[in-house]
Amino acid sequence: MQHLRHKPPRELLRPRELVLVCAPLRSNVNLSRIARAASCCGLTRIIASGHAKLDREVARDAVDVIQLEVRRSLPPVIKQLKAEGYRIVGLEQTTNSHDLHHYAFPRKTALVIGNERTGLTEELLATLDEAIEIPVWGLPHSYNVATATTMALYEYCKQFPDG
């Protein structure tokens, strides 16, 4: 068995139609980790709010690939995404949230990610078509925001390996 590090990436047959929408995060390190993972998954667009900025030390080449759109307010852009046919899916434990293990993503999904401490605000929750949650079995009973986003990215890409 031999190393084959940094194999050429897979080719998407069509552009990814998954967009990330990030509430203001406490940490641009978390945002940058999300951006690196998203870029590796073939995403090209992250809409964020707050003091969002990518750190090249963490996000690496994703800084050059990911189109980071920083908005003062997220509900208008979510409304626009909805008008463009995107399903607005929050990554949050809520009443009636779906288990990510059994959730079938629509190809056109806008995944809405909440703040590390406070999650999604009432204002953002009100914009969602639905929410997905990730099973937790042990302490600290909540995944880091970038870890949770990574799991959702993985599941989406498994469902749409070719874009």
Added chain:
Amino acid sequence: MQHLRHKPPRELLRPRELVLVCAPLRSNVNLSRIARAASCCGLTRIIASGHAKLDREVARDAVDVIQLEVRRSLPPVIKQLKAEGYRIVGLEQTTNSHDLHHYAFPRKTALVIGNERTGLTEELLATLDEAIEIPVWGLPHSYNVATATTMALYEYCKQFPDG
């Protein structure tokens, strides 16, 4: 739709039989991120080498749950795990590595994780029963080590939701 943050965790019907084996990592932040995700997934054991230490700011309560065993050398403990019936699975792009999307984990799996820069050494590659790789579609063409481990944890737990 209302918040239900920090719901009670799921119960495992039997203990997790997934063990993480970490080569010396450059960053204890990465190790601590892995520990938090692993603990949330119900794992209890990480075997590491090098200057492995968990940072409570990152790993949170996982520090109190995860049994971190620091060894000078990993091949002897891998040999022991193999004798106990664990399949030794490297998380690495190698010749003949399996696609994580289509890989069926044995319940008793020791997942071997390589260094951020250099991956798994020849010495560790020689101990593996097999390797799994995660599809990449875009730059920087490689996932962060904690991100990749998160994806493997997610896939294992989806296959064994009850332990």
